[in-house]
Amino acid sequence: MDFLRPNTFAEALALKAEQPDAVPIAGGTDVMVELNFDHRRPPALLDLTRIAELREWSAVDGKLRVGSGVPYARIIEQLGGQLPGLAMASRTVGSPQIRNRGTVGGNLGAASPAGDTHPVLLAGDAVIEAASARGTRMIPAAEFYLGVKRNALEPDELIAAVHLNAAPGPEQFAKVGTRNAMVIAVCSFAIALHPAEKRVGAAVGSAAPTPRHATAAEEFLAGELDWDAPKPLLDSVKRRFGELVAEAASPIDDVRGSAAYRKHALAVLARRTLGWAWQDHLGKETRECA
Structure with a gap:
């Protein structure tokens, strides 16, 4: 196995063009597990840890560009105020050591249906910047996940x-597992309110071949919320929202949980996170009017 260590992103893209089968490695929290268990034996590893620009983030007019090599720990510490959902999901990833190494870019590259950040990226309308020696293209998160551990990257592209x-x-983000972190989610859910657009983002994880939007739930809730004069939600609205979220999933039975349990848990997560998010919105509206 070759080990490639570029110093710049341009070098990395050139190497990826020459060896499309080379597997990128940054934090190594997914790739090294697969190598250790002999689940994968690629012809080459492309080490991205020397590339400083991938570990940078920037903000311009409320739009954030988070480099694929920014670890979860920095997202929590530096971006929690601007990207609260992503910070919440990041807190549930592994141990402190894993959060210091693991990255959202790695989560996207692995494209596991159980990846913790995926529902947040979908609910928040994230766009993935894919680069190659040929140029750069922008891929909406909703178009990025193609199947179990399959994504929309071309063989010569890097995130x-x-x-x-x-x-x-x-x-808000929540997941069900045997504990809060250091565990693969049985199922997960994210919700994002977009008051100015009177729109809702809602997405499920670890409950289908890919992370996915709960489209019917989004449309239902957007029509039920009183955006201009917020008031407490009816229990019937929360229940129906939970039911529609569960219907968006197509889970399987496995060692972590049954399909029926996943659907039930998603309905509960959806009701709870909706209640928390709407309460936050009510509090904000009250403070602004005071």
Whole structure:
């Protein structure tokens, strides 16, 4: 196995063009596990840890570009105020050591249906910046996930960054597992409120071949919320929202949980996170009017 260590992103793209089968490695929290268990034996590893620009993030007019090599720990510490949903998901990833190494770019590259950040990226309308020696293209998160551990990257492409708007309203993320972190999610859910657009983002994880939007739930809730004069939600609205979220999933039975349990858990997560997010919105509206 060859080990390639470029010093710049341009060098990395050139090497990826020459060896499309080379597997990128940054934090190594997914790739090294596969290598250790002999689940994967690529012809080459492309080490991205020397490339400083991948570990940078920037913000311009509320639009954030988060380099694919920015670790979860920095997202929590530096971007929690602007990207609260992503920070919440990042807190549930592994141990402190894993959060210091693991990256959103790695999560996207692995494209596991159980990846913790995927529902947040979908609910927040993230766009993935894919780069190659041929140029750069922008892929909406909704078009990025193609199947179990399959993504929309071409063989010669690398993930350069993730683009997100600073959260325009409350965001929440929750997952079910045997404990809060250091565990693969049985199922997960993210919600993002977009008050200015009177729109809702909602997405499920670890409950289908890919992370996916709960489209019917989004449309239902957007029509039920009183955006101009917010008031407490009816329990019937929360229940129906939870039911529609569960219907968006197509889970399987496996060692972590049954399909029926996943659907039930998603309905519960959706009701709870909606309640938390809407309460945050009610509090904000009260403070602004005071």
